[in-house]
Amino acid sequence: MQANPTPSQTVSAGPAPVQGFWATRRIVLALIAVALVGWSVTSLNWSWLANPKYQALLLQGAWNTTWILVVTMVLGMLLAIPLGLAQAAGPWWLAAPARAFCGLIRGTPLLLQLWLLYYGLGSLFPSIPWIRESDLWPILRQAWPYAVLALTLSVAGYEGEVMRGAFKGVPHGQLEAARAMGMPRFTIFRRIWLPQALQRVLPTLGGETVLTLKATPLVATITVVDIYAVSSRIRQDTFVVYEPLLLLAVVYMAIAGVIVLLFRWLENRVPQRTA
Amino acid sequence: MANGNQQSPEAIRVADLHKSFGTHHVLKGVSLTAHEGDVVAIIGGSGSGKSTMLRCINFLETPSSGLISIAGEAVAMHPDGSPSDRKQLERIRQSLGMVFQSFNLWTHRTVLENLIEVPVHVMKCPRDVAIDRARKLLARVGLAEKEDAYPAFMSGGQQQRAAIARALCMEPKAMLFDEPTSALDPELVGEVLQVIKGLADEGRTMILVTHEMKFAREVASHVIYLHNGLIEEQGPPDQLFGAPQSDRLKQFLKSVA
Incomplete structure (x- = not known):
């Protein structure tokens, strides 16, 4: 192609047009985004946002969505670790029930699990006198414990399977070195096996957390007031159909963005060499 | 014999x-x-x-x-x-300090952390004593500069020398x-x-x-x-x-x- 390319020519001539193309494209995309935002701000109906009642509801909904996500991810992972370990290294009488649990959770819709717990346990409990008289009753009477339970079990089922692979994926030599140095078994688990398994699983776990976030609207079906329930309420009250959904999308994207950033930070704490 | x-x-x-x-x-x-x-x-x-x-x-x-x-x-x-x-x-x-063919340094810890892991967390040696000993051993195997490096960023020879230092750090x-x-x-x-x-x-x-x-x-x-x-x-x-x-x-x- 080039008759007599000097090094400086080959370096500058090659990538420059591509970069120019991408730069132009990026500017165009940014302009389109700005235009879209401008259009939606000016020509859509956002008047309901000024209503203090809806503002309070939206805050409460966003808060509920967030804490339900955080609590169920944490509790779910705490269950997933023993579930994964039992399958990766446990005796058959631990591995078999763990595998069955993960299979059951992964094989049925979350909505079904949620309703079975809420309508099943939720109607069973009131018929048992000692539960109704216990101090826990004011809590068990509400919907959120069933939402938290269902989501926690769901996270446990999926992440239990993920952790099984993660535990198995830690190279044998890493554990053998620890054994050879006289580490007690639980110390090996706590200091070597678990941290390395979690580190392997972080990229997957970030994605799973986003997926769990997007599963949280199901709790609205059992009367928990999350951000989705609030947007539905506003739509019913005001007959504004489209704008609350847009706001909902923005809220979920914002939370998902925070999750992605958080996991990227966690992943970068231990430098990895990809080679 | x-x-x-x-x-x-x-x-x-x-x-x-x-x-x-x-x-x-x-x-x-x-x-x-x-x-x-x-x-x-x-x-x-x-x-x-x-x-x-x-x-x-x-x-x-x-x-x-x-x-x-x-x-x-x-x-x-x-x-x-x-x-x-x-x-x-x-x-x-x-x-008994064991050194493996494939080094087996713990990949999620730095070299120094590898050395003090067992002395501090299993043998209950005070942390500063263990760090002091670890630094001396690293200097001895020619890795004084590498204490904060992760194993994946070191050559095989460096990893094996660090693994020897890790075994020595238990004072076997x-x-x-x-x-x-x-x-x-x-x-x-x-x-x-x-x-x-x-x-x-x-x-x-x-x-x-x-x-x-x-x-x-x-x-x-x-x-x-x-x-x-x-x-x-x-x-x-x-x-x-x-x-x-x-x-x-x-x-x-x-x-x-």
Whole structure:
């Protein structure tokens, strides 16, 4: 192609047009985004946002969505670790029930699990006198414990399977070195096996957390007031159909963005060499 | 046994060790005694059982039968060979520094963290004491600059030197080397052998499984030639390498020369 390319020519001539193309494209995309935002701000109906009642509801909904996500991810992972370990290294009488649990959770819709717990346990409990008289009753009477339970079990089922692979994926030599140095078994688990398994699983776990976030609207079906329930309420009250959904999308994207950033930070704490 | 330091106390004794994997009889009754300061080299072809023999000493492989005794203390075993006293085994393992063919530094920790992990979190040594000791050892193996590096960013030779320092950081009574240079590029073998030689020169008790015959002859006080799970011949290095008796050893030495 080039008759007599000097090094400086080959370096500058090659990538420059591509970069120019991408730069132009990026500017165009940014302009389109700005235009879209401008259009939606000016020509859509956002008047309901000024209503203090809806503002309070939206805050409460966003808060509920967030804490339900955080609590169920944490509790779910705490269950997933023993579930994964039992399958990766446990005796058959631990591995078999763990595998069955993960299979059951992964094989049925979350909505079904949620309703079975809420309508099943939720109607069973009131018929048992000692539960109704216990101090826990004011809590068990509400919907959120069933939402938290269902989501926690769901996270446990999926992440239990993920952790099984993660535990198995830690190279044998890493554990053998620890054994050879006289580490007690639980110390090996706590200091070597678990941290390395979690580190392997972080990229997957970030994605799973986003997926769990997007599963949280199901709790609205059992009367928990999350951000989705609030947007539905506003739509019913005001007959504004489209704008609350847009706001909902923005809220979920914002939370998902925070999750992605958080996991990227966690992943970068231990430098990895990809080679 | 014809070891050099008969007057010094016994460090490691293996007696009539058998090991089978299923129906495959890998070790058919081998014995070894290392006194303090001895450097015992185990040589032999692949499949001769030399790594298995070494790994039985700290029970990374469970012997099928036999006796392992460290500094005069026999490791408690069930009749099937498995260790019966976990606490005792952990304590004994802490007194044996093991170096692997594939280094096995913990990848999620820096070099310094690798060194102080067991001293601090298992042996309950104060952290600053352990760090101090670790830094001295790193300087000794030529890795003073690398204490904050993660293993994945180091060459094989550097990783193996760090792994040796990690084993030394437990202040073990003896060192076990399992083919420490076999996974290294040829140009990195020398730096690791030099570190091991330094340990031998300062009188550390070591058992060394190796393919480096020249090195074995240079550092060992006693050499064991293993063939098909049995000790075919053993003796001082000059005798074993200089005037081998058995035909198998003669042939082996010719094949690796």
